[in-house]
Amino acid sequence: MNNSPRFSRTCLFIVGLLVCGALAAVGLTGRLKAENTHRDVAFVMDYRDIASLSRASDTTDDELIATLRGQGVGALLISEFTGKELIAGVMPLRFGPMSSIAPERALGGQGAFAPDQGALLIPNDAPHKNEILEYLRTKIPQTAFIVLSGQTLAILPQTADELTLYEGGLLPDLAAIDFATRHKIPYIFRPAPCVGVGGDRTSKGLEWLHSHYPDMVAVLPAGTFVAGYPDVAGVAKTLKQLEIPLAQVEFVKQIGVTELAQRMKPWILPLHSLVRDEVIARRMTRNQIVERMVRAVHERSIRLLLLRPYDMYSGDRLKYFLEDAQTLHQKLADYGYRFAWPQIIRPWGRSPASAIACALALVLCAWHFAARLRGSERETAKPLEIAALALTAGVFSLALFKVPAAARLAGGFLAAFAALEASLLALETPPRSWDVFKRLVGAFAIVLCAGLSIASFYGTLEGMLRLTPFSGVRMTLLLPL
Numbered sequence: 353m354n355n356s357p358r359f360s361r362t363c364l365f366i367v368g369l370l371v372c373g374a375l376a377a378v379g380l381t382g383r384l385k386a387e388n389t390h391r392d393v394a395f396v397m398d399y400r401d402i403a404s405l406s407r408a409s410d411t412t413d414d415e416l417i418a419t420l421r422g423q424g425v426g427a428l429l430i431s432e433f434t435g436k437e438l439i440a441g442v443m444p445l446r447f448g449p450m451s452s453i454a455p456e457r458a459l460g461g462q463g464a465f466a467p468d469q470g471a472l473l474i475p476n477d478a479p480h481k482n483e484i485l486e487y488l489r490t491k492i493p494q495t496a497f498i499v500l501s502g503q504t505l506a507i508l509p510q511t512a513d514e515l516t517l518y519e520g521g522l523l524p525d526l527a528a529i530d531f532a533t534r535h536k537i538p539y540i541f542r543p544a545p546c547v548g549v550g551g552d553r554t555s556k557g558l559e560w561l562h563s564h565y566p567d568m569v570a571v572l573p574a575g576t577f578v579a580g581y582p583d584v585a586g587v588a589k590t591l592k593q594l595e596i597p598l599a600q601v602e603f604v605k606q607i608g609v610t611e612l613a614q615r616m617k618p619w620i621l622p623l624h625s626l627v628r629d630e631v632i633a634r635r636m637t638r639n640q641i642v643e644r645m646v647r648a649v650h651e652r653s654i655r656l657l658l659l660r661p662y663d664m665y666s667g668d669r670l671k672y673f674l675e676d677a678q679t680l681h682q683k684l685a686d687y688g689y690r691f692a693w694p695q696i697i698r699p700w701g702r703s704p705a706s707a708i709a710c711a712l713a714l715v716l717c718a719w720h721f722a723a724r725l726r727g728s729e730r731e732t733a734k735p736l737e738i739a740a741l742a743l744t745a746g747v748f749s750l751a752l753f754k755v756p757a758a759a760r761l762a763g764g765f766l767a768a769f770a771a772l773e774a775s776l777l778a779l780e781t782p783p784r785s786w787d788v789f790k791r792l793v794g795a796f797a798i799v800l801c802a803g804l805s806i807a808s809f810y811g812t813l814e815g816m817l818r819l820t821p822f823s824g825v826r827m828t829l830l831l832p833l
Contacts (some may be wrong), residue, residue: 356482360548360828364733365720365773366794368741372713373801379706379749379808386813387698392651392692393684394426395677396540396599396623396658402428405661408753413501415671416826417535423677424684424691427569428526428537429658432544435470435515445484446473447522449512454498454505458628465496470508470515472522474498480526486522487523491549491557510547520546521579529565538569538693540599543579562594570621572599574687578608599623599656600817602648613817618696620817624648625658638662638672642680650687655694699813702753706749706808710762711749713805717769717798724776752809763806770802 383422397420411413417425418677425446431437446453451467457471465471488495494509502618514520521544532539537578541561543554563643571591573579580587591598596621613620626641636644645720648654659678681691704756719741751758 353692358366359732360730361720361723361733362729362794365716365729366494366797368603368716369713369798372709372716372805373400373797375705375712376804376808379703380804380811382700382703383811386697387653390694390697391657391689393424393655393689394691394693395420395424395680395769396427396429396656397425398429398431398658398660399525399531400431402660405673410667413531414535417537418679419674421535421537423674424681425659426538426541426691426693427656428528428532429542430525430532430539431542433520433523433525433573434519434521434544435512436517436519438472439516442525443523443527444478445475447471447512447515450507450732454500463698464604465507466511468511469511470504470510472508473503474506483526484523487557487560490560491553492546493553494548496553497727499668503582507607507756514547518547519544520549520577521574524545524561533567538567538822539565540570540572540671541568544574544576545577545579545581549575549580551580551586552706554580555586556595558590562596568594568596570597570599570735572601572623573606573609575611576607578606578612581608582611584608584612585615587696588612589617595619597647601625601655601658602652606742617817618699621656621696622652622654622817623656623658624654626660628663630661631662637651638676645680646683646687649689650685651778658783697813701810702809704749705813706746706805707749707752710809711752712741712745712764713802714762714766714769715745715748717766717773717802720773721769724773759809763810766802766806770798774798790796 371505392526392554402416403413405411406413407417411419412539433442435447436447438784448471449467450465450469450471450521453471453473456613472484473483475801478484485497492508492510496507498505498507507632509521510514515522524541529539541558549557558571578584578587598616599612599621599624600609602625624645626636626644630636631641634640635670641800645657659677659680661669685691720729723731748758748762753759774795777791777798780791
């Protein structure tokens with residue numbers, strides 16, 4: 353005969369967690385509403401990939417972009433050329449050290465410059481010559497200009513090595529922007545860092561580019577560190593004034609991008625991209641790549657997908673690429689997503705119900721674990737004890753709003769205690785076989801309600817954009833030991 357009291361501490365613990373689950377469901381309505389009302393998805397492609405695919409096939413750039421737009425491509429990724437790329441001849445001008453571009457005797461006494469200074473020699477008939485000179489004056493005002501016969505020499509304050517070895521960003525791909533403008537497709541600009549160009553000059557360069565080519569819909573920083581770093585505050589301020597969001601790549605380790613994203617919120621559009629090294633290292637098939645993209649949109653609220661042609665597939669790369677783009681387009685459409693340029697998501701704030709759910713769940717888990725250590729979890733819960741639990745949970749829920757440290761730590765401790773309690777309840781030796789089922793259901797209820805409480809409290813815009821990542825996994829593994 354089971355002599356356990358009808359309303360033991362364990363029963364109170366389970367009932368209390370069910371209440372937490374109900375409160376958490378109420379607190380999740382803000383995020384669910386935001387996700388359900390923002391169903392627009394867009395593909396993004398690098399302009400250079402489009403040019404490469406068209407050259408390797410019988411399709412022209414104009415025909416290919418028309419096909420891609422029908423598949424959901426909503427913007428082109430356009431880079432800022434670095435010194436390393438300019439040396440390779442990506443623009444109709446010459447770049448290199450002064451000693452090779454314009455020896456001192458060619459200047460005719462118009463100035464004395466170091467032989468290792470970076471220099472650009474721009475022919476008078478070069479496309480976008482005036483725009484190139486204006487952009488350089490805006491971004492690098494220390495640049496000296498000398499008019500020679502039939503061309504203009506721009507002498508930069510940086511050395512040529514600084515602009516090539518460190519891949520300093522110098523000039524936007526204006527031909528690519530012209531292509532995007534001609535086809536009425538917006539572009540995402542990729543500013544590259546440059547030695548000696550701080551946040552203020554980076555901001556000026558962005559303002560100039562936006563004023564002359566206003567179809568810029570986002571910025572995706574290129575390079576090892578963010579352009580303008582460490583003065584990302586000025587860059588963020590400029591982008592927000594221009595209402596240009598940051599396209600934030602998932603799982604990127606770029607220096608300064610976290611600080612920039614923190615200052616840009618809510619002007620952020622999450623973007624998912626697969627780099628070549630990852631595809632090769634994991635030996636990902638075409639189907640796996642497509643499924644990875646679908647999961648990014650459907651499970652992690654990503655709204656921009658950067659599509660790249662496959663390097664590992666020889667032969668007709670365009671055919672493979674278009675087939676998979678069509679498959680991806682169809683799968684996302686089947687999930688109810690629309691192909692249009694996504695809008696930023698405005699913050700919806702935390703619900704008091706979510707804070708109460710998280711606080712009450714943590715208090716209950718810690719209290720029941722303490723009772724288990726004393727061996728009193730099957731004893732009747734006293735009214736004064738219940739009142740103390742309610743009061744403690746109320747005070748702690750207020751602390752979650754007012755004390756940042758409490759908000760950061762609560763989720764980790766709740767995940768750890770909930771995992772511990774669920775494991776101990778499921779592994780207890782019951783006196784009857786029917787109790788096995790009840791304990792498994794109870795363990796599942798603990799995990800479900802605690803998980804809902806965590807998701808509800810941390811399901812804010814910052815959590816959705818992974819600006820405040822949840823870090824309770826290690827504690828979940830450690831505490832049961």
